[in-house]
Amino acid sequence: MRCVGNTAGAHLPVNKKCHCLSRVTPDSISVITDVLVSEENLGAGAEDLEWFEAAEVLLTEQVKAVSGKLMQKVNTGVYGPLQLAYISTGDGIAGLAELPDQQPIAEAEELHSDLLPARYEGGLKIWECTHDLASFLACHPTFSMRGKKVLDVGCGAGLLGLLALSQGASDVHFQDYNVSVLTSVTMQNVLLNTTENTATRCRYFAGDWQSYVQLTDDEFKSEEAKFDYILSSETIYNPSNHTKLYSVFRKRLKRTGIVFLAAKTYYFGVGGSIRQFEKLVEEDGVFESSVCWKCSEGKKEITLIVKSVFKSRDGYSSRFILGAGV
Numbered sequence: 001m002r003c004v005g006n007t008a009g010a011h012l013p014v015n016k017k018c019h020c021l022s023r024v025t026p027d028s029i030s031v032i033t034d035v036l037v038s039e040e041n042l043g044a045g046a047e048d049l050e051w052f053e054a055a056e057v058l059l060t061e062q063v064k065a066v067s068g069k070l071m072q073k074v075n076t077g078v079y080g081p082l083q084l085a086y087i088s089t090g091d092g093i094a095g096l097a098e099l100p101d102q103q104p105i106a107e108a109e110e111l112h113s114d115l116l117p118a119r120y121e122g123g124l125k126i127w128e129c130t131h132d133l134a135s136f137l138a139c140h141p142t143f144s145m146r147g148k149k150v151l152d153v154g155c156g157a158g159l160l161g162l163l164a165l166s167q168g169a170s171d172v173h174f175q176d177y178n179v180s181v182l183t184s185v186t187m188q189n190v191l192l193n194t195t196e197n198t199a200t201r202c203r204y205f206a207g208d209w210q211s212y213v214q215l216t217d218d219e220f221k222s223e224e225a226k227f228d229y230i231l232s233s234e235t236i237y238n239p240s241n242h243t244k245l246y247s248v249f250r251k252r253l254k255r256t257g258i259v260f261l262a263a264k265t266y267y268f269g270v271g272g273s274i275r276q277f278e279k280l281v282e283e284d285g286v287f288e289s290s291v292c293w294k295c296s297e298g299k300k301e302i303t304l305i306v307k308s309v310f311k312s313r314d315g316y317s318s319r320f321i322l323g324a325g326v
């Protein structure tokens, strides 16, 4: 079931965007604790929806054939010492006609929507927290991914998984809801940034998180098979999906592993919030979490990066540490 890459290699960037962490503010965490979640905003009503089943998606010759077209226009993100090339959303959509499972994306495009619950979940666009988490990781060598197994959950363009790959991760699994996001954007970005050899360290999984956990259950029975790092950005916007996402963390992380979750404090119009997710984690009592970075730009929104690790076996600490540095 392994995918095969090609030798796409490096391409000259058209745009170069620098994402640095200089805008970190040491504000008190209390700024963000009072956000209320209104019932009517719980919006998506995920329980009533039919979610796509999970499947492994292979990087086929058909997917590679599209890459030639997309690579005409490439952006480059700069994260600390690392640079990653990525195609823009528009270019991704342009490639879709030739690839399978394009219908949900076409519907979203027609409606000019970033989100069609359980049809298209927003992976074509690169969301801000991805850049924040990529910068955070690139600037903290303590969390180097060299030789590590990494899962990028709700990966969209896959920049976090790509960062792990470029740091020398041994295995990177990219998971996204829509097959077409994986084939038209994620895989294309992997092809852009890697050699054939490196690309063979990647696997791709589409479908709903609940079904993804079921699909991969046999493979992840042993501790050794699990991930050293699970990375996720902007995936908590829909509160109805929190338990599914949390179960990916719970069931796929090694005892010694770390989850990095980057998210906005509150998702207006959809209802998810970091507070709700933290509560879920806290109530389960298995992880110890801390906010290890935050940013408030123009006081519009706050991005948090939450780091979760399994509690030590003797239950050493049950505190939820906020605002702590790493």
Ligand SMILES: C[S@@+](CC[C@H](N)C(=O)[O-])C[C@H]1O[C@@H](n2cnc3c(N)ncnc32)[C@H](O)[C@@H]1O
Pocket (backbone or CB within 6 Å): 051, 121, 122, 123, 124, 125, 126, 127, 128, 129, 130, 153, 154, 155, 156, 157, 175, 176, 177, 178, 181, 207, 208, 209, 210, 232, 233, 234, 235, 241, 244
């Ligand atoms: C807002 S996008 C963020 C994409 C990317 N992580 C970023 O920051 O640019 C949310 C991502 O989570 C995935 N997602 C949302 N709900 C999901 C679900 N129930 N099962 C699987 N993936 C889901 C979507 O496919 C999408 O890629």
